[in-house]
Amino acid sequence: MENIKLTFKFSKKIKIVLGSLILFGLIALAYGILNFSSEKVWSALVLNSVNFVTISLGATFFIAIHIITQSGWHVSLQRIPEAISMYLPIGAIILILMIFGINHVYHWTHEIHHDPVISGKEAYLNIPFFVIRLVIYLSVWTLLTLKLRKLSKNSDIDDGLKFYNKSRTYAALFLVFFAISIVIFAWDWLMSIEAHWFSTLFGWYVMAGVIVKSFALIIIVLAILRSLGYFEFITTDNIHDLARYLFSFGIFWMYLWFSQFMLIWYANLPEETFYFVKRVENYKFLFLLNVVLNFAIPFLVLIVRKFRRILWIVTSMAVIVFMGQWVDQYLMIFPGSMKEVQSIGFFDIGLTIGFFGLFLWVVLKSLTKANLLPENHPYLNESFHYKNI
Numbered sequence: 436m437e438n439i440k441l442t443f444k445f446s447k448k449i450k451i452v453l454g455s456l457i458l459f460g461l462i463a464l465a466y467g468i469l470n471f472s473s474e475k476v477w478s479a480l481v482l483n484s485v486n487f488v489t490i491s492l493g494a495t496f497f498i499a500i501h502i503i504t505q506s507g508w509h510v511s512l513q514r515i516p517e518a519i520s521m522y523l524p525i526g527a528i529i530l531i532l533m534i535f536g537i538n539h540v541y542h543w544t545h546e547i548h549h550d551p552v553i554s555g556k557e558a559y560l561n562i563p564f565f566v567i568r569l570v571i572y573l574s575v576w577t578l579l580t581l582k583l584r585k586l587s588k589n590s591d592i593d594d595g596l597k598f599y600n601k602s603r604t605y606a607a608l609f610l611v612f613f614a615i616s617i618v619i620f621a622w623d624w625l626m627s628i629e630a631h632w633f634s635t636l637f638g639w640y641v642m643a644g645v646i647v648k649s650f651a652l653i654i655i656v657l658a659i660l661r662s663l664g665y666f667e668f669i670t671t672d673n674i675h676d677l678a679r680y681l682f683s684f685g686i687f688w689m690y691l692w693f694s695q696f697m698l699i700w701y702a703n704l705p706e707e708t709f710y711f712v713k714r715v716e717n718y719k720f721l722f723l724l725n726v727v728l729n730f731a732i733p734f735l736v737l738i739v740r741k742f743r744r745i746l747w748i749v750t751s752m753a754v755i756v757f758m759g760q761w762v763d764q765y766l767m768i769f770p771g772s773m774k775e776v777q778s779i780g781f782f783d784i785g786l787t788i789g790f791f792g793l794f795l796w797v798v799l800k801s802l803t804k805a806n807l808l809p810e811n812h813p814y815l816n817e818s819f820h821y822k823n824i
Contacts, residue, residue, distance in 0.1 A: 440665050441810075443802040449663075453796045460789005467782035477536035478772040479783055482764055483790040484533050485624050486648075488526030489617075490794070493649020494519035495580045496613055499606035502583075502599075507817030508676055512669055514807050515656050517587055519649070520580045521801035522794055527573040534566060540772045543630040553630050560627060568623060572616040579609040587809060594811045617642045625764075628771035632710045634699070640691040647684040647729075648760040653677065654753035656798060658746060665807060671744045672823050678743035679823075681733065681753060689730040714766055717776045721762055728759025761787065 467476045494516040501509050538544045543553045543560045553560065582605050590598040618638030626637050634640075654677050660666045699707045714722050733752045742748045769777050809815065 441807050445803050453792045456792025463785025474539045477539040482768050484530045487794050489645045490649050490652050491520050491522040493645045499609045502606040507814030510812045510815050510818040518798045518801035522797045523580050524577050588805045590811050625767045636695040643688040650680045651753040651756040658750040675744045678749040682737040685733045713770050725762050
């Protein structure tokens with residue numbers, strides 16, 4: 436490991452770039468407040484708040500699943516998902532602030548006494564219970580994420596297995612809670628926007644999106660760090676495995692998307708089909724673009740083995756998937772929260788750029804808090820010497 440950078444320096448130049456992105460986002464937010472309705476502004480804030488908090492949550496999932504399976508290939512890049520997961524506490528605070536705007540996004544908050552369907556769901560869809568659920572799963576996600584991060588950092592100063600073995604317990608707790616809570620989170624923050632509609636597949640569909648976009652961000656952050664001269668020890672086999680994750684979970688996402696759409700289309704029940712009719716008729720381009728970005732392009736490129744071993748190609752696909760998941764979430768939120776058909780413009784893109792700048796600031800700042808390699812990890816050597824097929 437001689438002459439390899441094992442600590443990250445958050446330079447002034449990087450801070451200026453990320454600060455500019457954040458400022459751009461604030462300008463876009465001010466523009467939106469001055470030019471658009473409160474419903475559109477709050478819908479965009481909810482979109483980005485949910486998007487980035489779930490990306491950090493997916494990074495914790497990445498860490499936990501590899502700890503439980505005693506995986507070794509990922510150890511050399513483990514500190515990247517750890518750093519991404521450190522956005523979760525910040526994202527949780529931002530998401531809690533979204534409560535102040537729920538009346539502008541979620542119609543059930545003010546139509547519950549005028550709509551018999553929503554009234555029938557009042558035991559679940561009421562603001563106090565909504566807030567309680569939010570606090571519970573954000574608190575547990577954050578506490579378990581911070582615990583896994585702390586144990587990982589502690590292992591840098593101890594060459595025994597004590598901290599690694601402890602992390603297996605917390606990883607197991609996280610995975611069990613994640614599997615249940617991410618579905619409830621999807622019901623609360625995405626499906627309840629259209630409280631008349633429901634789908635038993637929706638929670639799992641959202642979970643697949645959370646996982647695939649978190650893998651995409653791990654690849655993107657890795658590429659950024661490689662361009663800055665860090666993580667040069669990452670092997671082609673590591674890149675190949677990340678690409679296979681992006682490829683396989685993209686297929687899984689498409690399977691759930693199609694299963695949900697096909698079953699609702701085939702049954703042709705008005706209380707179910709209106710959800711897709713609204714999106715196909717009013718957002719036809721985005722509806723088709725969603726499938727192209729999240730499945731068609733990544734599938735056709737990453738099915739080629741040699742492409743999965745080239746970082747710039749894999750990164751390009753990760754960027755496409757990230758944009759695709761943003762479009763997917765846009766379609767989950769705006770057709771339901773807004774009465775009029777919306778178009779994507781400066782405000783929507785600029786706000787996302789600002790959130791992305793804040794997200795990267797937290798991630799890169801977190802990378803300075805520990806070595807880039809968990810040098811005492813029991814499977815570190817395996818990460819450098821394994822070969823995939």
